[in-house]
Amino acid sequence: xxxxxxxxAGAGRPRPRYAGTVARVGLIGVILAALAGAFAYLGGWFTxxxxxxARFTDAFEQIDGVHPGFRRNHAKGxxxxxxxxxxxxxARLSKAVVFRPGRVPVVGRFSLTGGDPYVADMPDTVRxxxxxxxPPDGETWRTAMINLPVFPVRTPEAFYERMVASEPxxxxxxxxxARMNAFLARHPETAQAALVLKGRPVSSGFENSTxxxxxxxxxxxxxxxxxxVRWLMTPAQPFEAATAGAAPRDKxxxxxxxxxxxxxxxxxxxxxxxxxxxxDPTADATMAWPDEREKVDVGTLTLDxxxxxxxxxxxxxxxxxxxxxxxxxxxxxxxxxxxxxxYSRSFTRRAGEMKPxxxxxxxxxxxxx
Amino acid sequence: MSTSTERxxxxxxxxxxxxxxxxxxxxxxxIGVTMVVSLANYHALVSVHRPLGxxxxxxxxxxxxxxxxxxxxxxxxxxxxxxxxxxxxxxxTMYGLMFALPLIGWGMLSAARYPIVLPGPLRLPYILPHDLxxxxxxxxxxxILAYLLFxxxxxxxxxxxxxxxxxxxxxxxxxxxxxxxxxxxxxxxDPVRP
Numbered sequence: 001x002x003x004x005x006x007x008x009a010g011a012g013r014p015r016p017r018y019a020g021t022v023a024r025v026g027l028i029g030v031i032l033a034a035l036a037g038a039f040a041y042l043g044g045w046f047t048x049x050x051x052x053x054a055r056f057t058d059a060f061e062q063i064d065g066v067h068p069g070f071r072r073n074h075a076k077g078x079x080x081x082x083x084x085x086x087x088x089x090x091a092r093l094s095k096a097v098v099f100r101p102g103r104v105p106v107v108g109r110f111s112l113t114g115g116d117p118y119v120a121d122m123p124d125t126v127r128x129x130x131x132x133x134x135p136p137d138g139e140t141w142r143t144a145m146i147n148l149p150v151f152p153v154r155t156p157e158a159f160y161e162r163m164v165a166s167e168p169x170x171x172x173x174x175x176x177x178a179r180m181n182a183f184l185a186r187h188p189e190t191a192q193a194a195l196v197l198k199g200r201p202v203s204s205g206f207e208n209s210t211x212x213x214x215x216x217x218x219x220x221x222x223x224x225x226x227x228x229v230r231w232l233m234t235p236a237q238p239f240e241a242a243t244a245g246a247a248p249r250d251k252x253x254x255x256x257x258x259x260x261x262x263x264x265x266x267x268x269x270x271x272x273x274x275x276x277x278x279x280d281p282t283a284d285a286t287m288a289w290p291d292e293r294e295k296v297d298v299g300t301l302t303l304d305x306x307x308x309x310x311x312x313x314x315x316x317x318x319x320x321x322x323x324x325x326x327x328x329x330x331x332x333x334x335x336x337x338x339x340x341x342x343y344s345r346s347f348t349r350r351a352g353e354m355k356p357x358x359x360x361x362x363x364x365x366x367x368x369x
Numbered sequence: 370m371s372t373s374t375e376r377x378x379x380x381x382x383x384x385x386x387x388x389x390x391x392x393x394x395x396x397x398x399x400i401g402v403t404m405v406v407s408l409a410n411y412h413a414l415v416s417v418h419r420p421l422g423x424x425x426x427x428x429x430x431x432x433x434x435x436x437x438x439x440x441x442x443x444x445x446x447x448x449x450x451x452x453x454x455x456x457x458x459x460x461x462t463m464y465g466l467m468f469a470l471p472l473i474g475w476g477m478l479s480a481a482r483y484p485i486v487l488p489g490p491l492r493l494p495y496i497l498p499h500d501l502x503x504x505x506x507x508x509x510x511x512x513i514l515a516y517l518l519f520x521x522x523x524x525x526x527x528x529x530x531x532x533x534x535x536x537x538x539x540x541x542x543x544x545x546x547x548x549x550x551x552x553x554x555x556x557x558x559d560p561v562r563p
Binding site: 021024025027028031032035036038039042043044050051052053054056139140156316317318320322323330334336337338340341342344347348350351352353 | 398399402403404405406407408409410411412413415481482483484486492499500501502504505506508509519523526527530531534535
């Protein structure tokens with residue numbers, strides 16, 4: 001170190017004995033710091049601006065407030081249960097037990113989008129249906145669907161951006177149109193989807209809504225053939241348009257109507273699987289597949305029981321779209337993994353909180369009988 | 370089974386278990402800390418995290434039985450009584466954490482009723498009732514214990530490095546994957562010292 005390059009070896013001041021030790025201790029420090037640093041890096045400590053499940057969940061809480069014990073999105077809802085009768089038509093697409101001919105118990109939940117569990121029912125609010133199929137001798141399948149034919153955003157990042165852009169400006173109490181326009185300029189796929197969504201017919205209630213799975217999946221049959229698919233639930237109850245204009249009188253009119261109807265007679269939907277062709281987008285839920293794609297009716301969902309979240313088994317279920325049985329797999333759509341991650345974070349937060357009574361109470365359900 | 374080699378080194382099986390599990394646990398901690406901040410890779414990481422956890426749970430039981438059957442070689446003379454005690458405590462803390470972490474993971478998924486799907490047709494039964502509060506408590510415990518395991522791991526690596534590089538008592542030779550010849554009794558422990 002201090003020796004001159006031309007000095008003979010061993011010449012000059014002898015190196016202090018502890019210098020090597022100090023160097024070695026330093027090396028150990030570097031190794032341990034590198035290990036800890038690598039973990040901190042993986043855990044995102046150096047990239048606090050990255051979009052994470054926690055930040056996503058925070059955004060829901062920021063917009064609609066923190067409502068302990070409730071789902072951070074689709075917070076308002078009721079539980080339902082019934083059965084799914086598979087007709088066997090799905091078996092050629094997927095080896096999942098749920099598609100064999102036979103009956104499978106189902107637990108589900110109807111909901112409205114947004115993080116406010118006490119929001120007033122409005123015709124235009126996006127409606128959700130989460131379902132869990134539990135074949136007694138097979139694997140569980142969960143799906144979460146909404147009543148939109150296409151999704152407004154393509155990527156998780158765009159979802160977050162749109163959420164932030166549509167946040168009300170504290171000064172005006174309304175979203176800033178400039179921010180939304182800037183978002184739409186960056187995301188033409190959202191502007192395109194908005195055109196489709198603007199013209200969609202809105203049905204009068206939950207019972208006559210069509211629910212779409214939106215993201216594509218891959219089905220694999222027992223021969224090992226893999227098919228890109230999307231699915232939807234088409235109601236057996238006839239379509240009736242929502243009354244346009246006047247705001248509904250009752251804050252729970254959608255749920256009250258659902259309770260009344262389900263108690264009058266069981267409600268039915270057909271599970272329809274749409275078969276994708278090469279070239280159909282599987283990683284872009286903003287784009288519908290062509291109308292002429294083959295559609296297979298694989299069975300009938302019958303819901304005959306409605307319950308408040310206070311007693312429903314659905315309350316304890318995370319309708320994670322990636323709880324899939326063998327024979328079903330995610331497509332290449334990165335949105336699915338992101339949904340799974342954010343649902344999980346929302347579930348973990350609400351699981352540890354005391355939940356106050358839901359908007360639709362056991363008394364509301366009793367009244368509808 | 371006590372050849373002259375194995376008296377100063379862990380047995381071949383012990384060393385194999387140690388290094389296999391070291392790689393698995395390190396991977397597991399890395400996946401765990403990554404997946405909770407991941408969106409697009411979350412599902413792929415979770416799909417590795419769960420079966421890898423089950424494999425660790427099985428191996429740690431095998432390893433504990435092996436630890437009882439094949440005690441470690443004697444401590445080097447450079448270690449005092451207190452240090453030996455601390456090292457043993459750290460060792461059993463790591464066994465405990467490697468056992469508790471996957472078990473709590475299994476328990477928390479049970480309490481949340483997430484299907485615990487393994488590769489192929491295998492799936493694990495639920496070991497706890499469906500209870501969200503229980504899930505939340507176990508989920509938190511899982512994180513805390515994982516950080517504790519990482520801390521113990523760092524301490525373990527640090528202690529072994531201090532012995533190997535600073536004390537220079539050949540401590541790491543006890544566990545290296547290859548066979549090491551026993552030291553000659555006459556050889557001074559530290560050749561640098563006069």
